[in-house]
Each structure stands twice: as C-alpha cells, then as structure tokens.
C-alpha cells in the first residue's frame with residue numbers, strides 16, 4: 001500500500017528501548033522522526049514530526065500510563081504501540097481498551113517490531129478511510145463556511161484550526177474543504193503533501209459516493225480529512241457548481257462537520273457553497289476597508305435572501321489599538337459581533353511551520369477562543385450523539 005518508510009516517533013522509557021531504537025534506525029521500512037523521554041513535554045515536537053506510528057516505552061507493568069498516553073493523544077491521532085519489558089497481565093486488555101493499538105513485550109527482534117509497526121499503521125490507515133467511506137446512519141453533517149471579502153483576514157488559518165478542534169476535541173469526523181480553488185493554502189497550512197485534490201475528484205468518471213470520496217481525501221495527523229484545492233490555478237474552473245453540489249451531498253453523509261475555506265470573492269462555487277452552508281462565519285479584520293467590504297457582503301447576502309440566523313460576524317485580531325471599536329463596527333454593519341479573536345504572534349509562526357496552532361499549542365488563549373467558537377457553531381450535543389452511535393457500533 002505505502003511504499004515509503006513509516007514515520008515512527010519513540011517516546012517514554014523501558015528496559016531495552018535503546019536497542020529497539022538502534023535496530024529501527026537501520027531498518028529500511030522505518031524512518032525515525034524523533035524521540036522524547038517525556039511525551040508531556042514533547043507536544044510541539046511530536047505534532048510537527050508527522051509521525052505515523054508512536055512507540056511508547058513504559059516501565060509501569062500493571063497499568064497503562066494514562067497521562068503519558070493522553071499527552072500523546074492530545075497532539076496526534078497516530079496509532080500508539082506500547083513497549084514494555086515487564087510481563088504484563090492486565091496491561092494488554094487495559095491498553096486495548098484505552099485505544100492503544102498493540103503492546104510489544106521486550107526483548108524482541110527488530111523485524112518483529114517492524115511487523116507490529118506496519119500492522120498498526122495499516123489498521124489505522126484503513127480505519128481512517130473507513131470513517132469517510134461509511135454512509136453512517138446519523139444526522140447529516142453540518143457545513144461551516146468561512147468567508148471574508150478581503151484577503152489576509154485569517155479565513156484559512158481559522159478554517160484549519162477549527163477543523164483540528166472539531167476532530168481532536170470532540171472526536172467529530174471532520175472534512176476540511178479548500179474552495180479557494182486558485183490559490184488555496186489549506187494543504188500548506190496543515191503541513192501535508194496531498195496525492196489527490198478536488199481536481200482529481202471532479203475529473204473522475206466514477207460516480208461519487210462516500211467510498212469514492214474517501215479515496216481523494218488526505219488524512220491529517222489530527223484526524224481531519226483534507227480535500228485540497230487543485231495544484232494548478234488553471235484547473236480551478238473545472239470545479240463546476242454541479243460537481244460541488246454532489247460533493248456536498250456525499251460529504252454531509254460521510255462527515256459530522258465539513259469546514260469550508262473560500263477565496264476573498266463571490267463566484268459560482270462560493271454561491272453554491274452558501275446554499276449548503278449551515279453556519280457562515282464572516283471574518284473581518286479591524287480596519288475600515290474590511291468593514292466596508294463586509295457591509296457590501298451583507299447587502300449581497302440580503303439580495304440572495306441568505307438567512308440572517310446563519311450569519312456570524314467574527315472580528316479577528318482585536319485588542320490592538322487601531323482606533324476602531326466593536327460598538328462602532330456593530331453600528332456600521334447593523335449586526336452584532338458574534339465572535340472575537342485576539343491577535344497571537346504564535347499563529348503566523350505555526351502557519352509557517354505547517355502545524356495548526358490547535359495542535360502545536362492547544363492551551364493558548366487564541367486556541368481557547370477558537371474552541372468556544374467551534375462549540376457554538378456545532379454544539380456539543382451533536383458530538384455526544386455521534387459518540388453514542390459510535391458506541392452502538394455505527395463506525
């Protein structure tokens with residue numbers, strides 16, 4: 001399936017783990033992308049490593065080291081293989097219950113460990129594809145669209161982080177769709193190199209269904225499935241409204257949340273997206289031209305009879321003293337500000353590193369505010385339902 005070496009990150013400590021590391025370092029089927037004795041401290045390093053499998057060494061011989069596993073889980077959805085040298089009676093069943101993929105008892109030949117790594121990787125990849133592939137019998141997914149008539153207002157950064165939060169915090173099956181068809185930056189901000197894009201999807205002859213859609217998305221380590229924009233700007237016009245309509249119908253069946261990033265102007269695909277959008281977030285930076293353009297956007301939405309209760313105004317990078325106040329904006333637009341996001345210098349650097357801030361620094365104030373927005377846009381109840389269904393065996 002995957003010819004390239006599997007990216008492995010080693011965390012924790014166990015007797016014999018150093019030998020395992022040495023063995024894996026020379027193995028052609030594995031690429032060691034990092035090590036960290038304490039996963040709690042390794043957050044950003046682990047998130048940035050794009051590891052596909054985590055080997056976690058533990059000396060706790062009876063119980064799964066829950067805080068360590070949680071720290072790993074907070075930054076990556078990659079499968080975890082527990083490595084221990086202690087004969088472990090209750091450990092195996094406890095580990096499997098805790099979502100650990102496998103337990104390896106040391107000493108072990110390197111080839112045996114590589115086999116376990118391959119097994120964990122292939123099972124996890126199959127599960128990710130299956131998540132998209134199943135036409136689950138749950139309520140339709142919600143479409144959250146970010147729009148701003150002005151470039152550089154923060155749509156893409158926000159789309160990537162909201163999607164990450166939906167997938168990681170609430171365990172929602174999340175699709176991140178890049179409809180900035182000419183100059184989309186979603187793939188680069190998520191730090192992925194997609195094999196397929198929406199261009200391949202619209203060019204395919206095969207009828208689009210959940211299973212086919214799963215073949216075009218790229219699974220990000222956060223759990224988000226990404227459908228990127230075409231690689232060449234000239235291919236954008238091939239993404240017709242008719243094809244998009246079909247894509248939305250199938251995506252709503254396969255996912256709990258579909259987050260859509262858009263270009264800074266209305267065109268056919270954006271209009272057809274609006275038709276299918278449950279929550280439209282209008283992103284505005286704190287400057288007069290941006291507010292003027294939001295005013296024009298609101299007029300267009302009125303002409304389209306776009307429901308008022310689906311429009312949410314978000315002021316981005318508030319807090320800086322730029323001489324514009326929230327109540328002045330509200331008065332000018334005749335619309336309440338639904339959400340505010342502070343400026344945070346860590347966001348541009350996370351964009352440049354290709355790691356969503358929600359993964360790199362989940363505790364930052366900005367991410368906290370984004371989390372509150374995510375909750376309001378798609379309330380928890382939906383996630384709770386999804387979890388219940390998952391327990392009943394829908395997934």
Ligand SMILES: Nc1ncnc2c1ncn2[C@@H]1O[C@H](COP(=O)(O)OP(=O)(O)OP(=O)(O)O)[C@@H](O)[C@H]1O
Nearest residue numbers: 151152153154155156157264317342343344347348
């Ligand atoms: N709250 C914030 N704090 C700090 N920087 C921010 C914030 N929001 C956005 N930025 C920065 O602004 C820059 C532009 O953001 P982004 O690319 O998401 O905008 P955009 O609306 O998608 O632009 P375009 O229309 O050109 O696609 C990014 O470098 C991003 O990190």
Ligand SMILES: [Mg+2]
Nearest residue numbers: 155156180185
């Ligand atoms: Mg953008």
